[in-house]
Amino acid sequence: MEKIDYTDTGQFCSGHVACAGCAEALAMRVILNEVGTDAVGVVVPSCTAVILGGHPMSSAKIPFLHGTLESAAASAAGVKRALRAMGRDDTTVLCLAGDGGTYDIGLQSLSSAAERNEDILYVCFDNEGYMNTGGQKSSSTPKSATTGSTPLGKTTRKKNLIEILAAHRIPYIATVSPSHLNDMKAKVKKAKGMRGMKVIIVLIPCLPGWGVADNAAVKTARLAVESGVFPLIEVEDGLTYKVAQDEKKHPLDDYLAQQKRYRHLKDDDRAELQADVDASWSRLIGLAAM
Amino acid sequence: MNEQLSPLWTHLSSENRLTGTWRAALPNYQDQPSPCLGACPVNGRIATWIGQVKNGDIHGAFVTLADNNPFPAIAGRICHHPCETACNRVEHDETVGICSLERFVGDAALDQGWAFPAPEEERAQSVAIIGGGPAGLSAAYQLRRQGYAVTLFEASGQLGGLMRHGIPSYRLDRAVLDGEVNRIAAMGIDIRLNAEVMDEAALERLRAEHDAVFLATGASRPKRLPTLDYDQDWIVDSADFLAAPQDEQIARTGAHVVVIGGGSAAMDVARTCRRLGRAVTVLTLEPEGRLPAQKVELDEGAEEGIGFVSAAMLHSASFEGESVTAHCIRVEFQPGAQRGQFRADPVPGSEFTLNADTIIPAIGQDADLARWAELLDANGPVIATAPGWQTSAPGLFAGGDVASMERFVTEAVGMGKEAAHAIAGFLQTGIAAPVPEIAPQVGYDRINPAYQEDHARTHQPVADVVARLASFDEVQEPLTEAQARKEASRCFSCGTCIFCDNCYFYCPDMAITKLEDGGYSVKTDYCKGCGLCVAECPTGSIHMQEDEAR
Numbered sequence: 082m083e084k085i086d087y088t089d090t091g092q093f094c095s096g097h098v099a100c101a102g103c104a105e106a107l108a109m110r111v112i113l114n115e116v117g118t119d120a121v122g123v124v125v126p127s128c129t130a131v132i133l134g135g136h137p138m139s140s141a142k143i144p145f146l147h148g149t150l151e152s153a154a155a156s157a158a159g160v161k162r163a164l165r166a167m168g169r170d171d172t173t174v175l176c177l178a179g180d181g182g183t184y185d186i187g188l189q190s191l192s193s194a195a196e197r198n199e200d201i202l203y204v205c206f207d208n209e210g211y212m213n214t215g216g217q218k219s220s221s222t223p224k225s226a227t228t229g230s231t232p233l234g235k236t237t238r239k240k241n242l243i244e245i246l247a248a249h250r251i252p253y254i255a256t257v258s259p260s261h262l263n264d265m266k267a268k269v270k271k272a273k274g275m276r277g278m279k280v281i282i283v284l285i286p287c288l289p290g291w292g293v294a295d296n297a298a299v300k301t302a303r304l305a306v307e308s309g310v311f312p313l314i315e316v317e318d319g320l321t322y323k324v325a326q327d328e329k330k331h332p333l334d335d336y337l338a339q340q341k342r343y344r345h346l347k348d349d350d351r352a353e354l355q356a357d358v359d360a361s362w363s364r365l366i367g368l369a370a371m
Numbered sequence: 372m373n374e375q376l377s378p379l380w381t382h383l384s385s386e387n388r389l390t391g392t393w394r395a396a397l398p399n400y401q402d403q404p405s406p407c408l409g410a411c412p413v414n415g416r417i418a419t420w421i422g423q424v425k426n427g428d429i430h431g432a433f434v435t436l437a438d439n440n441p442f443p444a445i446a447g448r449i450c451h452h453p454c455e456t457a458c459n460r461v462e463h464d465e466t467v468g469i470c471s472l473e474r475f476v477g478d479a480a481l482d483q484g485w486a487f488p489a490p491e492e493e494r495a496q497s498v499a500i501i502g503g504g505p506a507g508l509s510a511a512y513q514l515r516r517q518g519y520a521v522t523l524f525e526a527s528g529q530l531g532g533l534m535r536h537g538i539p540s541y542r543l544d545r546a547v548l549d550g551e552v553n554r555i556a557a558m559g560i561d562i563r564l565n566a567e568v569m570d571e572a573a574l575e576r577l578r579a580e581h582d583a584v585f586l587a588t589g590a591s592r593p594k595r596l597p598t599l600d601y602d603q604d605w606i607v608d609s610a611d612f613l614a615a616p617q618d619e620q621i622a623r624t625g626a627h628v629v630v631i632g633g634g635s636a637a638m639d640v641a642r643t644c645r646r647l648g649r650a651v652t653v654l655t656l657e658p659e660g661r662l663p664a665q666k667v668e669l670d671e672g673a674e675e676g677i678g679f680v681s682a683a684m685l686h687s688a689s690f691e692g693e694s695v696t697a698h699c700i701r702v703e704f705q706p707g708a709q710r711g712q713f714r715a716d717p718v719p720g721s722e723f724t725l726n727a728d729t730i731i732p733a734i735g736q737d738a739d740l741a742r743w744a745e746l747l748d749a750n751g752p753v754i755a756t757a758p759g760w761q762t763s764a765p766g767l768f769a770g771g772d773v774a775s776m777e778r779f780v781t782e783a784v785g786m787g788k789e790a791a792h793a794i795a796g797f798l799q800t801g802i803a804a805p806v807p808e809i810a811p812q813v814g815y816d817r818i819n820p821a822y823q824e825d826h827a828r829t830h831q832p833v834a835d836v837v838a839r840l841a842s843f844d845e846v847q848e849p850l851t852e853a854q855a856r857k858e859a860s861r862c863f864s865c866g867t868c869i870f871c872d873n874c875y876f877y878c879p880d881m882a883i884t885k886l887e888d889g890g891y892s893v894k895t896d897y898c899k900g901c902g903l904c905v906a907e908c909p910t911g912s913i914h915m916q917e918d919e920a921r
């Protein structure tokens with residue numbers, strides 16, 4: 082088996098308040114340790130902000146600016162420019178936001194920063210809903226999933242943020258999963274070494290929000306990757322697609338079965354979702370072959 | 372106590388918020404036996420030694436193996452391998468080739484000439500062992516390791532028991548048998564060959580001269596079919612036949628041999644006859660698919676051209692004109708509650724005959740108990756024993772085929788080991804040490820399949836049939852080192868920590884510490900009890916346990 086091989090230098094600390102078993106904390110651990118000490122963080126309202134801790138406590142060892150939900154990318158761009166003015170060109174600016182803050186409320190500022198190719202590392206913890214406020218739908222919530230505000234299941238599809246970002250032709254876009262920590266580490270490292278706008282989307286199975294068991298976040302994330310619903314990809318300069326795996330290893334059902342938010346689905350619904358995954362997969366493989 | 376964390380850059384969340392208070396259950400690191408260990412007749416630490424093979428530590432694997440079984444090269448060839456049936460990997464794809472790996476390690480040990488170390492201390496007490504088969508040799512080995520003086524009495528001129536006088540060389544090369552037997556003899560055991568313990572008086576003398584005695588005389592008296600006249604020269608006894616040199620085997624068999632029986636011994640007779648150029652028909656009471664011989668023996672026998680007539684019984688046989696006519700009848704076969712028990716009801720009107728030159732019944736063996744009947748409880752088919760293989764006579768223990776109906780080499784080795792353990796307890800405290808209990812074993816549900824190698828099993832190559840029939844050379848060929856390590860990598864290491872660090876890295880609360888000595892500990896101040904470490908452990912070496920402190 083492939084051993085996990087990053088070094089934890091203690092950049093993310095015990096005593097944080099993520100739910101027991103939360104994969105977001107797990108991902109933050111990898112990302113903060115890989116980003117290292119010469120970094121300044123920006124975070125906007127989200128589970129992430131709660132996990133990092135309200136003033137005066139912090140579970141991260143780099144300083145964090147807590148911004149507004151609309152302005153994650155803009156705030157990070159500002160911090161970067163200030164650092165540059167101070168001669169700290171090489172300091173990494175790490176911007177952390179949820180999917181609500183990325184796909185919805187902060188999309189405008191994200192798009193603007195992308196268009197200007199700001200030199201920031203933007204990480205979206207995508208738990209497919211507004212989760213720290215109790216679990217409402219976002220435009221990242223997938224079709225048919227129930228949330229507090231879509232009790233019968235969402236009727237529209239998940240917004241394709243990757244293609245939106247690719248259209249901006251930014252240097253780097255990647256998806257990562259808490260089930261694949263070496264891949265996550267390698268992509269953070271690669272992004273950190275690049276200039277310009279980098280966006281990494283992390284899939285986070287929300288335990289209460291998705292109805293996943295306390296010990297099953299990693300398993301669920303792994304099934305998301307292996308069923309092809311959340312493939313691990315990289316897009317460079319908006320044009321060059323790379324997919325980590327060459328086939329889907331699980332039927333979508335294996336993934337859906339881990340989660341209560343899909344519990345209401347009938348066989349037909351599941352078949353429809355499977356067909357959608359298959360179509361998206363073919364499209365992605367087509368893009369990667371180009 | 373948790374270790375002190377370094378100060379935070381800003382304010383101290385670690386010092387101020389002890390999230391361990393959230394917890395209801397705490398992970399507990401505890402290696403647990405694998406199901407293969409539980410099924411193994413010698414309870415070998417299979418997960419450990421296969422891990423050593425995987426890591427290329429073949430000598431280490433040999434040492435681990437030899438702890439419970441001094442015959443890895445033999446067992447790797449002829450063990451009935453219940454471990455492979457119990458293997459958790461069966462639920463994933465196919466068993467790990469445990470036996471082929473054991474053979475690989477055993478062969479390497481013989482090739483390299485690895486010897487057993489001398490005992491750490493010599494003890495004054497002595498033990499007499501009667502019978503130089505696997506049970507006797509296993510007990511001799513285990514007692515000698517602990518420094519006891521061991522004298523072994525063997526009736527025949529060579530050690531090995533049925534491994535030599537029963538199992539043919541195409542399944543167990545004699546150089547391998549000699550190598551593993553001599554390695555035990557070299558530990559300083561006083562071996563007396565051609566030294567049959569004739570009667571109770573002789574046994575009593577041994578009891579007087581030694582501090583304990585282990586009786587392991589096996590069961591080598593063939594059961595006889597009442598309707599056959601064994602004085603006819605066209606009826607050959609299977610035990611005599613297998614023990615005989617090849618020229619004698621040729622002299623005693625005609626062109627067409629009918630073998631009676633469906634067990635290992637019958638297959639050995641039949642396949643030996645095929646190698647002598649005889650046409651062979653095997654007649655079995657059991658229907659096809661229910662024959663007691665190992666599947667591999669049946670498959671290989673069929674490849675070698677044995678004809679099977681199943682679910683039928685020999686009624687009588689007579690010499691008529693040029694050849695023998697075997698009168699047979701079909702039967703309705705029903706297995707009984709225990710191994711070896713069955714009912715076979717003849718089907719009226721289904722009589723038929725087989726033509727033969729020689730008939731070799733091979734329907735099982737009985738232990739010769741009559742000579743001990745005054746001294747021991749020998750009313751059943753075997754010597755009666757209490758736990759720890761104690762007979763009714765104090766200081767006298769019995770194991771192997773003479774004391775059990777579990778008639779396999781490794782069962783005999785396991786009994787020899789357990790008896791040695793009991794004897795050592797008896798010699799040290801006056802009370803036979805009980806057989807250690809095996810803890811509950813790790814099930815497949817505790818294994819995380821995501822971290823397991825996905826490649827299919829690598830089987831041992833098998834010699835081609837034409838070559839097989841032309842000699843008594845081994846049929847099964849060994850794995851190469853590369854193949855063995857590849858096969859070893861399929862093992863889940865059930866219940867045996869492989870120090871992969873998954874638990875450490877998958878804890879979202881940084882609540883696991885890697886210890887200097889390679890182990891792990893849980894920081895109780897921070898562990899929230901989520902169970903992610905347990906879920907992502909590939910091997911099932913941690914489990915959640917209710918946290919009594921909460």
Ligand SMILES: Cc1cc2nc3c(=O)[nH]c(=O)nc-3n(C[C@H](O)[C@H](O)[C@H](O)COP(=O)(O)OP(=O)(O)OC[C@H]3O[C@@H](n4cnc5c(N)ncnc54)[C@H](O)[C@@H]3O)c2cc1C
Binds near residue numbers: 589636770
């Ligand atoms: C043909 C055949 C094939 C088999 N194939 C397999 C197989 O493939 N796999 C497997 O696991 N098992 C197999 N078995 C079963 C296996 O061989 C036995 O279960 C095993 O050998 C029993 O070991 P033991 O030490 O109890 O007895 P034995 O192997 O019978 O050894 C007993 C020894 O005691 C000696 N002895 C007897 N009486 C005295 C006395 N009074 N004084 C001194 N010495 C005495 C005998 O000469 C003999 O050497 C086979 C058996 C047969 C007959």
Ligand SMILES: Cc1ncc(C[n+]2csc(CCOP(=O)(O)OP(=O)(O)O)c2C)c(N)n1
Binds near residue numbers: 127150182208211219
């Ligand atoms: C403009 C604005 N609207 C609403 C809120 C309230 N609010 C705080 S966090 C949050 C949910 C954010 O969801 P997401 O970004 O997906 O993060 P998650 O909680 O799921 O981690 C909301 C709606 C806010 N802070 N600002």
Ligand code: SF4
Binds near residue numbers: 405861
């Ligand atoms: S996978 Fe390995 S440790 Fe587990 S039962 Fe099979 S051989 Fe034994």
Ligand code: SF4
Binds near residue numbers: 900
């Ligand atoms: S993963 Fe960490 S917090 Fe969760 S049970 Fe294991 S040690 Fe405790």
Ligand code: SF4
Binds near residue numbers: 868875904908
């Ligand atoms: S996860 Fe790996 S290191 Fe941790 S207990 Fe299991 S096998 Fe050992």
Ligand SMILES: [Mg+2]
Binds near residue numbers: 180208210
């Ligand atoms: Mg969210």
